[in-house]
Amino acid sequence: MHRLKLPLLHLLLLTAAAAIWSPPLITASSASPPVKFPVDGTVLELNDSNIDDAIASIDNLLVDFYAPWCGHCKRLSPELDVAAPVLAKWDVPIVIAKLDADKYTKIRYKYRVQGYPTLKLFMHGVPVDYEGPRKAESLIKQLRKFVIPDVSLLESDSAIDNFVLAAGKQFPIFIGFGLNETVIGSLAWKYKEKSGFAVARGFSEEVMVKYGFDKVPALVSIHPGYNEQHVFYGPFEDDFVEDYIRQNQLPLSFPLNVDILKQVGEEKREVVLTIVDDVSDEKSLKLIRTLKSAASANRDLLFSYVGVKQWEAFTDTFDVNKNTKLPRLVVWDGNEKYFLVAGLESLDEEDQGSQISRFLEGYRAGQTIAKKWVK
Numbered sequence: 001m002h003r004l005k006l007p008l009l010h011l012l013l014l015t016a017a018a019a020i021w022s023p024p025l026i027t028a029s030s031a032s033p034p035v036k037f038p039v040d041g042t043v044l045e046l047n048d049s050n051i052d053d054a055i056a057s058i059d060n061l062l063v064d065f066y067a068p069w070c071g072h073c074k075r076l077s078p079e080l081d082v083a084a085p086v087l088a089k090w091d092v093p094i095v096i097a098k099l100d101a102d103k104y105t106k107i108r109y110k111y112r113v114q115g116y117p118t119l120k121l122f123m124h125g126v127p128v129d130y131e132g133p134r135k136a137e138s139l140i141k142q143l144r145k146f147v148i149p150d151v152s153l154l155e156s157d158s159a160i161d162n163f164v165l166a167a168g169k170q171f172p173i174f175i176g177f178g179l180n181e182t183v184i185g186s187l188a189w190k191y192k193e194k195s196g197f198a199v200a201r202g203f204s205e206e207v208m209v210k211y212g213f214d215k216v217p218a219l220v221s222i223h224p225g226y227n228e229q230h231v232f233y234g235p236f237e238d239d240f241v242e243d244y245i246r247q248n249q250l251p252l253s254f255p256l257n258v259d260i261l262k263q264v265g266e267e268k269r270e271v272v273l274t275i276v277d278d279v280s281d282e283k284s285l286k287l288i289r290t291l292k293s294a295a296s297a298n299r300d301l302l303f304s305y306v307g308v309k310q311w312e313a314f315t316d317t318f319d320v321n322k323n324t325k326l327p328r329l330v331v332w333d334g335n336e337k338y339f340l341v342a343g344l345e346s347l348d349e350e351d352q353g354s355q356i357s358r359f360l361e362g363y364r365a366g367q368t369i370a371k372k373w374v375k
């Protein structure tokens with residue numbers, strides 16, 4: 001009895017105190033106008049005396065810790081001004097604020113700000129580092145992922161199409177058909193920054209054809225930016241499902257560029273990197289299709305390609321110069337090390353499929369020459 005009573009009393013006291021002292025909180029459902037921190041679509045300028053208050057009273061607060069002298073900060077600032085009114089109108093609004101962390105050193109240490117600008121999203125007081133894109137439009141899209149439900153429920157064909165369209169082209173999406181959402185719930189939470197998740201309840205046979213599955217349950221991964229989709233029929237146990245989600249974060253084979261570099265660096269898989277002269281010429285496009293088939297049979301490796309014409313500064317680091325015969329194939333660790341396979345440093349034009357197979361066999365058999373980036 002005693003143990004039960006105490007927390008109840010405590011709770012009552014807290015409620016009474018809150019009724020008297022707390023300012024109106026800004027919440028999704030709150031109809032009363034916010035008093036202390038207006039959600040009017042402007043970027044709040046915080047300081048050391050009110051930031052803790054703001055974090056405590058605003059459900060979703062994105063804080064830009066900046067320094068007045070930093071160039072990246074100056075470029076970010078107008079983007080935040082554009083994003084703020086959009087985020088303020090959402091049914092689950094996000095408020096944007098900024099704080100001069102160069103001036104308020106205590107705050108800088110308290111919130112572990114290590115560079116400028118640092119963006120942190122405080123959701124119910126819990127900080128999450130925001131490391132996504134910083135242009136207004138993509139920032140808005142990315143932040144949307146934080147506030148929409150982790151797994152969307154799609155009840156019709158058109159809901160499925162709308163979900164795919166709204167997801168944009170930057171990230172993979174995963175749709176469970178005839179799959180209980182609890183199967184992907186916790187994984188959706190874990191991967192939601194980089195992926196979209198949904199389960200479909202009502203769908204027609206056309207949908208089955210369109211998304212390439214012929215029985216349920218099925219988990220379909222879609223890479224809208226690369227016209228790619230794959231089906232997983234189980235087993236629907238955490239480890240297997242997570243492996244599938246992880247493997248499908250990147251498409252089967254993808255062009256290497258600055259945007260995707262960070263993601264490649266975070267991957268444990270090594271990269272079979274094909275260096276061509278120009279990724280858009282006819283011969284390269286044919287090779288890229290061949291690489292895709294090789295990739296689907298070798299999911300323990302990533303497959304990527306890059307053109308000297310597209311990104312010479314990068315291909316230079318692999319010691320590619322005017323005299324190098326292209327296409328060149330290397331296995332790259334995503335960092336500064338890579339391997340050549342002895343006797344298959346470059347591809348001939350004929351039958352590239354079997355040359356790639358021999359390359360992979362050679363790599364797996366350890367017939368390699370270790371190299372380091374040229375700087």
Ligand SMILES: *[C@@H]1O[C@H](CO)[C@@H](O)[C@H](O)[C@H]1NC(C)=O
Nearest residue numbers: 044045046047048049050051
């Ligand atoms: C912090 O900002 C608030 C709101 O703009 C202002 O009233 C207060 O005086 C500021 N405090 C300091 C120490 O600058």
Ligand SMILES: *[C@@H]1O[C@H](CO)[C@@H](O)[C@H](O)[C@H]1NC(C)=O
Nearest residue numbers: 178179180181182183199201
């Ligand atoms: C999903 O699974 C949970 C727990 O296993 C269950 O309670 C729930 O009813 C299921 N939902 C559907 C739609 O089958």
